[in-house]
Amino acid sequence: MITIKHLSHEFVVGKKGKQTFIPILRDISFEVEKGEIVTIVGRSGSGKSTLLNLVSGFIHPKEGEIWINGEKVSQLNESKFADFRIKNFGFIFQSFQLIPSMTAFQNVELPLILKGVSEAARKIQTEEMLAKVGLLDYKDHYPGELSGGQQQRVSIARALIVNPPIILADEPTGSLDSETEEDLLKFIKELNTELGITFLIITHDEKVANIGHRTIELKDGRINQGVLV
Amino acid sequence: MKLRDQFRFVRQNMKKNRTRVYMTILATAMGCAFLIVLASVGFGLQKSVVKEMTERRIMTQIDVYGQETKENGEYRQLDSKDVQAFEEMSDVKAVTRRKMLQQEGFYSIGNYQQSTQTVVANFPSEIKAGFELSEGSLGKGKTEVVVGYNFPLNLAVKGEQTNEFFDEQGQLKEEYRYNGKLIGETIDLTVRKIEDGKEIEKVYSVTVVGISKKPTKEWTEDRSVYISEELLKEIEVFTGTPKGIILDSANQVNLADLEASKNTFDDVKVYAKNMEAVQGIVDNLKKKDYATYSVVNELKEVNLMFAIAKAGLIFIGTIAILIASIGIYNTMTMAVTERAPDIGIMKAIGANPRTIKRIFLLESSYIGLIGAFIGTIVSYCISYAVNFVIPLIIKQAFGEETPPKLIFSDIPLSLPIICIVICYGVTILSGLRPAQRATRVDVLRAMRREV
Numbered sequence: 197m198i199t200i201k202h203l204s205h206e207f208v209v210g211k212k213g214k215q216t217f218i219p220i221l222r223d224i225s226f227e228v229e230k231g232e233i234v235t236i237v238g239r240s241g242s243g244k245s246t247l248l249n250l251v252s253g254f255i256h257p258k259e260g261e262i263w264i265n266g267e268k269v270s271q272l273n274e275s276k277f278a279d280f281r282i283k284n285f286g287f288i289f290q291s292f293q294l295i296p297s298m299t300a301f302q303n304v305e306l307p308l309i310l311k312g313v314s315e316a317a318r319k320i321q322t323e324e325m326l327a328k329v330g331l332l333d334y335k336d337h338y339p340g341e342l343s344g345g346q347q348q349r350v351s352i353a354r355a356l357i358v359n360p361p362i363i364l365a366d367e368p369t370g371s372l373d374s375e376t377e378e379d380l381l382k383f384i385k386e387l388n389t390e391l392g393i394t395f396l397i398i399t400h401d402e403k404v405a406n407i408g409h410r411t412i413e414l415k416d417g418r419i420n421q422g423v424l425v
Numbered sequence: 426m427k428l429r430d431q432f433r434f435v436r437q438n439m440k441k442n443r444t445r446v447y448m449t450i451l452a453t454a455m456g457c458a459f460l461i462v463l464a465s466v467g468f469g470l471q472k473s474v475v476k477e478m479t480e481r482r483i484m485t486q487i488d489v490y491g492q493e494t495k496e497n498g499e500y501r502q503l504d505s506k507d508v509q510a511f512e513e514m515s516d517v518k519a520v521t522r523r524k525m526l527q528q529e530g531f532y533s534i535g536n537y538q539q540s541t542q543t544v545v546a547n548f549p550s551e552i553k554a555g556f557e558l559s560e561g562s563l564g565k566g567k568t569e570v571v572v573g574y575n576f577p578l579n580l581a582v583k584g585e586q587t588n589e590f591f592d593e594q595g596q597l598k599e600e601y602r603y604n605g606k607l608i609g610e611t612i613d614l615t616v617r618k619i620e621d622g623k624e625i626e627k628v629y630s631v632t633v634v635g636i637s638k639k640p641t642k643e644w645t646e647d648r649s650v651y652i653s654e655e656l657l658k659e660i661e662v663f664t665g666t667p668k669g670i671i672l673d674s675a676n677q678v679n680l681a682d683l684e685a686s687k688n689t690f691d692d693v694k695v696y697a698k699n700m701e702a703v704q705g706i707v708d709n710l711k712k713k714d715y716a717t718y719s720v721v722n723e724l725k726e727v728n729l730m731f732a733i734a735k736a737g738l739i740f741i742g743t744i745a746i747l748i749a750s751i752g753i754y755n756t757m758t759m760a761v762t763e764r765a766p767d768i769g770i771m772k773a774i775g776a777n778p779r780t781i782k783r784i785f786l787l788e789s790s791y792i793g794l795i796g797a798f799i800g801t802i803v804s805y806c807i808s809y810a811v812n813f814v815i816p817l818i819i820k821q822a823f824g825e826e827t828p829p830k831l832i833f834s835d836i837p838l839s840l841p842i843i844c845i846v847i848c849y850g851v852t853i854l855s856g857l858r859p860a861q862r863a864t865r866v867d868v869l870r871a872m873r874r875e876v
Contacts, residue, residue: 254773254868275777282775293872295767297441309430310776354774 197362197394198228198251203260205246220246222417224260230361233388233395235408242414244398248366251396252285253277265361282310286355286393290367292347294339294354300326300346301335304353311358325353329383345376352383356393363387365397369404381407426780435788438760446792449749449756453796453852454803456749457844460742461804461836462811464843467738469812469835471731475724476830484720485518487695487707493714500716502689507715511695514709516702519553521546522690524657527670530650531615537580537603541573541648543614545657554696561608561635567655570612571635573647577607607633614650618664619671627663629656739843746848749796750855757789757859761866768863769871778864785863789856790849797848801841808834 203224209216220243228234238244249255251262253269262270269280287293294303304325308318326332329349331342339347348368355363368384369377385407387393397404405411413420439446491500492507503522511520526543533539548556548563564570580603581590590601614629631652640647660669667687695710697703703721710717761768768781811834816827 249869252773275779278772278775278777281773285775287773289872291872293770293773295770297437297767306771307774310426310771310774310780312427315429358775 197230199263201261231392233408235397235405235411237405238414243417248398286360286363288365288368290370292351300350307358329353362394449752450796452749452752454799456745457797457800458804459745463742464738465834465836467735469832472835473832484700485697487719489693490716503693516698518698519550519696521550521554521694523692525691527668534612539579544649557638558635559638568631569634570631571651573649574639575646575648750851754855757856761859761863768866769868772868782860782864785860789852793852797845
């Protein structure tokens with residue numbers, strides 16, 4: 197489902213003429229099968245977030261290829277990647293990334309609006325999804341009026357609303373207490389089992405890493421072969 | 426993303442900073458109102474001038490003065506051959522031709538008299554052109570005449586006419602005016618000639634058989650007496666000159682010119698079938714070196730002048746909208762900066778940059794169009810107030826009365842449309858750069874709240 201081939205990336209620091217190139221990822225290659233939960237672990241600065249950003253299309257790799265569902269996405273332009281993203285990806289972020297001026301309902305509804313779904317269909321789907329994450333009663337609440345766990349649930353509802361085959365999660369439990377974390381991990385497992393959604397999760401939390409079918413450890417921008425489970 | 430949802434987004438976004446948006450709309454409305462009111466003065470004055478021109482003249486009438494001769498570039502008078510050629514032209518309804526007695530006809534009946542113009546007209550063509558009688562019939566015999574509607578109203582008691590004879594409007598008072606019937610009555614026409622330095626008079630008795638219809642325009646008068654061709658010839662025999670011209674030491678006339686004017690017309694008018702045909706006939710006549718005048722020609726020139734003036738006023742007004750557009754640019758730039766994190770999130774979950782750009786362009790044009798709409802309403806109010814107040818101010822300040830139908834400010838439908846189009850174009854341009862900036866918002870930086 198996701199194929200990474202010889203992926204390398206570097207950041208450029210400094211002004212033109214005095215630039216320094218800092219390698220972040222070096223020759224990364226791995227595959228994620230459909231319906232798999234793959235967790236990527238590593239110390240801070242190991243390049244795991246950069247890897248997720250490359251797969252998400254937020255940045256373009258310097259070298260290597262990224263194939264998703266048989267399509268080479270590493271060279272897609274911004275506009276084409278946006279269309280690809282809304283059809284194939286759902287995102288769960290550490291800091292939830294909800295739009296503060298929109299209610300829970302409006303935040304969840306947003307991907308459907310971007311897809312051009314009719315208002316009537318949107319209402320039904322959004323309410324169903326909010327019910328699924330247990331937040332229908334909070335649909336008119338703004339993110340600031342919700343707890344961290346509730347916000348993350350809204351974020352998950354927003355990620356799931358377009359039925360994406362892949363969910364990319366960046367430290368999904370990073371802002372949650374341990375009880376909420378347990379609930380969330382259980383929910384991710386359920387989604388994977390019941391809906392067959394593929395997960396690529398970046399984490400430094402062992403509990404989260406343990407829910408994966410496989411775990412990939414990154415060290416200094418390379419896959420630490422010894423820890424590949 | 427559907428247009429309806431884009432509009433919903435725009436409205437939601439605009440609510441976030443109402444005061445700033447209202448101020449921007451206000452600035453745009455003021456710019457638009459300035460443009461419309463400024464240009465409306467041009468439209469208003471043009472309307473007044475054109476109305477004045479068209480009300481006083483017949484739109485389908487073309488005056489033909491003569492034809493330029495190839496030999497010396499002078500103009501020769503028109504004769505029956507010319508008239509025939511005019512009549513054969515397409516879209517010509519009638520060609521009236523008149524010969525004038527070249528001296529003032531002195532008419533008297535009983536104790537009443539008046540001096541007026543004596544005309545030989547071709548009645549079939551006059552009738553085609555719209556000439557009508559209020560009573561009686563057209564003259565058939567040599568001594569039968571038709572008089573103009575205002576002729577009897579100016580037949581005054583013989584003797585020196587003092588101010589007492591006339592009312593405030595300059596009309597002859599009823600007590601000094603001939604009040605009897607005219608149809609069937611005989612009036613005397615006195616014609617003069619100079620012979621050996623002496624003035625000799627001859628009286629021709631003519632019978633009034635018809636009176637023309639009251640002129641449709643209030644300010645025009647028809648005091649003419651329409652005599653027969655035969656009577657004019659008899660007068661020519663008496664004076665020994667064409668059309669009864671008086672030859673004396675003060676009136677030196679070239680004999681060749683005199684001979685040439687014998688069978689010519691003094692007043693030729695071509696009437697077109699409709700207003701649209703006038704220009705074609707005028708062009709045709711000009712091609713044949715005829716000197717012409719028509720209101721349509723004059724209107725064309727007046728309209729051209731006003732079109733230039735209006736274009737200038739619209740241009741000045743556009744500057745006001747351009748200034749307002751700086752406000753729109755500023756508002757949109759602020760909006761992009763403030764909403765950069767939201768834009769980043771939208772892009773992260775799959776919003777196409779084109780959609781982001783459209784939303785911001787829609788917002789700037791929305792502000793512009795609301796401003797233009799409010800500006801249009803305000804300018805209609807100002808225009809109405811200007812038309813009401815300015816005559817009062819002129820009267821108070823200068824003690825002058827303005828003409829009753831003078832329009833200072835007029836807003837035809839085309840003006841708000843022009844303003845809205847200009848405003849829309851300007852707002853799109855001013856919103857373009859902020860909208861492009863919105864599409865370039867970096868997702869990662871926006872989500873980290875670094876933008």
